Amino acid sequence: MTFAGKVVIVTGASQGIGRALCLALAPQRPRLVLAARDAAALESAASACRDAGAETRVVPTDVSSETECRRLVAQTVAAFGGLDALVNNAGISMWARFDELQDLSIYETLMRVNYLSCVYLSHAALPHLKRSRGRIVTVASLAGVTGVPTRTGYAASKHAVFGFFDSLRIELAGSGVSVTLVAPDFVISEIHKRSLGPDGRPLAKSPMQEAKLMTAEECAAHIVRAMERRQRLAILSLRGRVGRFVRLVAPRLIDRIAARAVREGR
DSSP, X not given: OTTTTOXXXXXXXXXXXXXXXXXXXXGGOOEEEEEESOHHHHHHHHHHHHHTTOEEEEEEOOTTOHHHHHHHHHHHHHHHSOOSEEEEOOOXXXXXXXXXXXOTHHHHHHIIIIIIHHHHHHHHHHHHHHHHTOEEEEEOOGGGTSOOTTOHHHHHHHHHHHHHHHHHHHHTTTSSOEEEEEEOOSBOSTTTTTOBOTTSSBOSSOOSOGGGSBOHHHHHHHHHHXXXXXXXXXXXXXXXXXXXHHHHHOHXXXXXXXXXXXXXXX
């Protein structure tokens, strides 16, 4: 019951991995703050978490806005008196070759949602996390440690996430605040349907073979364990763990594996 009575913010909490993570934490009876843009979906997730044992608060938030990120942290602290864990989970993806793109603003959107939101929230949360000797947990991606075709902007944003938090971890040594990076492989989630296509619009249909992917619930269980252990890095697939080292000696092989994974959608 590591998180019993602890105040935990989870972004992207209305669906997918974020919702599953909140439900996985709820039996420990934490004080959960659920954040995302869709207020109705947040209320539904919060209700399910309350039924499972958590105390909840819903804060509709556009994490691409620094102002709204700071408001999220401020409202959390005002409601519960502190903060013990920040989970940066909100994200958006893309599915388009670079030479087919018609709208380069996709790259700014990806950086704001996937990377800058983490910067905004971590900066606002850090004074409170230092007082509680708390946790920063960020759901990144395998695309943060290797290139992925059709995901140039997504991979770039996740590489930025890795660089930022690896650096921040060093700065926070001795503060009591831990930094955990989680790198899932493909997971069944709404993020695939919302991936931005060449025209900058959501695909509306997942291009993945979802029956062969990790479920959001399995992913959430791994994240909870990593949070509890204050794990430095959790890579959630075997090919991810092996590939991280094979890339050092056989980078072309990893390129081929990444290309095949996208081509086959799994």
